[in-house]
Amino acid sequence: MFFKLELKIQRFGFAQFRKYVSLTSFTLHTTGANEKPKTMILKFKNKRLRINLGFGIFWIILGVFSLLTKDSVIWTDFGYLVIGILYIGLYLYEMTNQYMTIDNETIKQNGLFGKTINLKDIHRIKKLYGHYTLITKTQELKINTELIDEESKIELEHILNHLELQ
Numbered sequence: 001m002f003f004k005l006e007l008k009i010q011r012f013g014f015a016q017f018r019k020y021v022s023l024t025s026f027t028l029h030t031t032g033a034n035e036k037p038k039t040m041i042l043k044f045k046n047k048r049l050r051i052n053l054g055f056g057i058f059w060i061i062l063g064v065f066s067l068l069t070k071d072s073v074i075w076t077d078f079g080y081l082v083i084g085i086l087y088i089g090l091y092l093y094e095m096t097n098q099y100m101t102i103d104n105e106t107i108k109q110n111g112l113f114g115k116t117i118n119l120k121d122i123h124r125i126k127k128l129y130g131h132y133t134l135i136t137k138t139q140e141l142k143i144n145t146e147l148i149d150e151e152s153k154i155e156l157e158h159i160l161n162h163l164e165l166q
Helices: 002-012 015-034 046-069 075-097 150-161
Strands: 039-042 100-103 106-109 116-118 124-128 131-135 140-143
Touching: 039 150, 046 075, 100 150, 106 140
Parallel strands: none
Antiparallel strands: 039 100, 100 106, 106 116, 124 131, 131 140
């Protein structure tokens, strides 16, 4: 039923109403009998992903061009290709893992040095300039909301507003 309603709204082009409907559907799902979502993924903005992909393609093209136009190849000429491959790898990693994962008990920041915090251990939430800092007794987790997709940001705010702090 939720999918039929969303498709019908998209056909008529009511983007703001569609956001309201998805938030309402999310709220209805989570408030029933105090249950929390099983797993929710906070997605990166598409702009960030496209920029990483664009940089990767640019550096690879620059590397191939530098290798084809020079008479003698030096090992440092492969640096452009390495940078391009790293950007494409970053794009693929961020595309598959996204920014954060929230399940019943934990919130996990996906990344090379990502942190994991138990939701029940959070005793304070600090909001400053649209960024969130989740504070426990032993650690802090900073959430940069400028990197998060708009629909994921609404879901994050909903979860943080309904979180029972100690």
